[in-house]
Amino acid sequence: MGLTIKDVAKEAGVSYATVSRALNDHPDVNEDTRKRILKIASEIGYQPNVIARGLVSQETKTIGLLIPDITNPFFPEVARGVEEAAIEAGYNIFLCNTNWSKEREEHYIDALLQKQVDGLIITPSSENLDHLERLLNSKVKTVFVSSFIKHPDFTSIIVDNVTGAQRAVQHLIERGHKKIGFVGAGEDRFANQERLKGYKQALEANNIEIRPKYIKNQEGSYKRKSGYYLMKELLSLDQYPTAVFSYNDLLALGAIQAIREEGLSVPEDVAVIGFDDISFASLPEIQLTTVAQPKYDMGQLALENLLEQIKDKKEKSISRRILLDPKLIIRKTS
Numbered sequence: 218m219g220l221t222i223k224d225v226a227k228e229a230g231v232s233y234a235t236v237s238r239a240l241n242d243h244p245d246v247n248e249d250t251r252k253r254i255l256k257i258a259s260e261i262g263y264q265p266n267v268i269a270r271g272l273v274s275q276e277t278k279t280i281g282l283l284i285p286d287i288t289n290p291f292f293p294e295v296a297r298g299v300e301e302a303a304i305e306a307g308y309n310i311f312l313c314n315t316n317w318s319k320e321r322e323e324h325y326i327d328a329l330l331q332k333q334v335d336g337l338i339i340t341p342s343s344e345n346l347d348h349l350e351r352l353l354n355s356k357v358k359t360v361f362v363s364s365f366i367k368h369p370d371f372t373s374i375i376v377d378n379v380t381g382a383q384r385a386v387q388h389l390i391e392r393g394h395k396k397i398g399f400v401g402a403g404e405d406r407f408a409n410q411e412r413l414k415g416y417k418q419a420l421e422a423n424n425i426e427i428r429p430k431y432i433k434n435q436e437g438s439y440k441r442k443s444g445y446y447l448m449k450e451l452l453s454l455d456q457y458p459t460a461v462f463s464y465n466d467l468l469a470l471g472a473i474q475a476i477r478e479e480g481l482s483v484p485e486d487v488a489v490i491g492f493d494d495i496s497f498a499s500l501p502e503i504q505l506t507t508v509a510q511p512k513y514d515m516g517q518l519a520l521e522n523l524l525e526q527i528k529d530k531k532e533k534s535i536s537r538r539i540l541l542d543p544k545l546i547i548r549k550t551s
Contacts, residue, residue, distance in 0.1 A: 220263045229257045279309050280523065281329035283322060283339045287314040289439065289467060290495035291512055292340065295362060298516020299338055306524055308335070317439075319348045326352050336523045338516075340364055344407050358526040362519040363510075365407045365538065372522050372537040374515055378408050381508040381543035382415025382462065383422075385490045388506070388545060389460040390423050394488060396431070398458035400447045400468050403436035409464055412492065416462055431458050439464070444471025452479050452487075459487055460551070466491035466498050466507055473505075473550065488551040504549035511541055 226236045231254065238246045239254040246254075282299055284292040300310050311334065313325040322342050326349060329337065336358040344364060346353060353368075361373045389397050399416050402409045413432070420427050431454075433447040444463055451457050452475065463469035469491030476487045483489055491498060494509035518539060 220261060222263070224261065225254065225258045225263050228261055229254050276335055276527070277333050278307060279311060279332065279334045280520070281311045281313065281325070281332075281334040281337045283313045283315055283325055283329075283337065283341075285315050285317045285322075285340050285342055286439065289465075290497060291363075291465070291493045291510070294496075294512035295340070295516040295519075298513040298518075299520045300516075302517045302520040306520070308520075308524070315342055317342045319343060323348050323351075330355055330357060335527050336360070338362055338519045338523060341366070343405070345405075358523055360519045360523045360526075362515050363408070368536075370536060372526075372539065374518050374522070374539045374541070375408070376510045376515075376541045376543045378411030378543075379415040379418070381492060381510075381545075382412040383419045384543070384545040385462050385492070385506075385508050386416050386419035387423075388547065388551060389462065389488060389490065390419065390425065392460075392484075392488065392551060394458075394460040395425050396428075396456065396458040396460070397425075398431040398451045398461040399433065400444055400451075400461055400463040400472055401432070401434040402439045402443070402464040402468065404434050405436065409434070412462075412464055430454060439467060441467045441471035441474070444468030445475045446471075448472035448475035452476070452481075457487070460484075461487060461489050463489065463491045466493045466495045466505060469505055469507070469550075470497070470503070473503075483550050490551055494546055498546075499548070506548045506551035507546050509544045509546050515541065 222236050223233055226233045229236065235246065236254055239251040280303055282296060284296060286292055296312060303310050311329060315322040315325060319342050338360050340363045341361060344366060359371050361371055363375060365373045365375050386397060399413060401413060417427055433450055435443045435447055444467065448471065461472055463472055469489050473483050473489050476483055481487055491505050491507040494507045497503060498505040498507050
């Protein structure tokens with residue numbers, strides 16, 4: 218059994234209450250006494266019970282971070298922004314990878330609530346939160362990142378998907394393309410809907426026909442292989458598109474693979490643009506034109522907004538929609 222606060226009190230020759238106040242920086246404790254107690258606690262190897270302290274202070278200094286795909290380079294960069302801001306503020310992070318699974322997401326949220334985390338930052342597996350009833354009822358402070366949640370009690374931090382898509386497609390049009398395809402990740406995803414909307418708006422603004430056969434979606438898939446198969450479908454058309462805008466960079470990389478397997482060149486035969494600007498996009502052998510999201514900044518903003526709500530002590534979370542500006546990065550695939 219580990220050392221307890223009573224062991225520290227015995228070693229220091231003070232009361233249990235004095236040790237408790239010293240460990241919690243209570244102003245009633247003399248500074249010399251506090252330093253002596255902390256020194257003794259360190260020397261005998263006492264580790265405070267964070268959850269027990271949390272019951273007293275109503276803070277555990279822990280944050281739960283749920284991301285849907287640790288293998289997608291977009292999310293580790295968001296997580297890095299959260300983590301570094303958390304460390305600076307004196308908080309620890311529990312990182313959970315849900316693998317786009319509602320069941321796993323629900324499991325992790327239950328576990329984090331049991332650990333009495335002070336708040337949650339989530340990129341949810343779905344914008345439909347029916348499966349997260351316990352979270353909604355818990356009133357734990359929550360910020361959603363890279364997803365817009367239509368709920369009055371939560372903050373969402375997202376990039377301007379419509380504007381980003383418009384800039385990407387406008388760039389392709391300015392390069393002379395009129396047959397432009399869209400490789401998407403499912404019609405039920407808010408970000409996919411917004412990027413498809415921007416794609417269509419750019420075509421309409423330039424009086425270019427929107428061709429439904431050029432719009433390909435695969436529900437709930439955000440990985441390279443989906444981009445590969447959807448691009449194969451586009452290339453099987455009698456008149457395949459000469460350019461493609463992809464929901465994200467991983468789908469774009471799959472599209473490039475499919476194009477090259479058909480003996481075609483990028484961008485000479487088919488130009489490709491992605492979305493996110495993941496680390497792979499700038500590699501010399503790839504040089505993907507893409508719409509950059511401020512991933513690290515999104516993570517930092519999520520943590521800062523969450524801490525603001527935690528310190529505010531109000532029962533409800535703050536309802537906000539923070540919209541960040543994307544940037545078109547032009548490289549060699551367009």
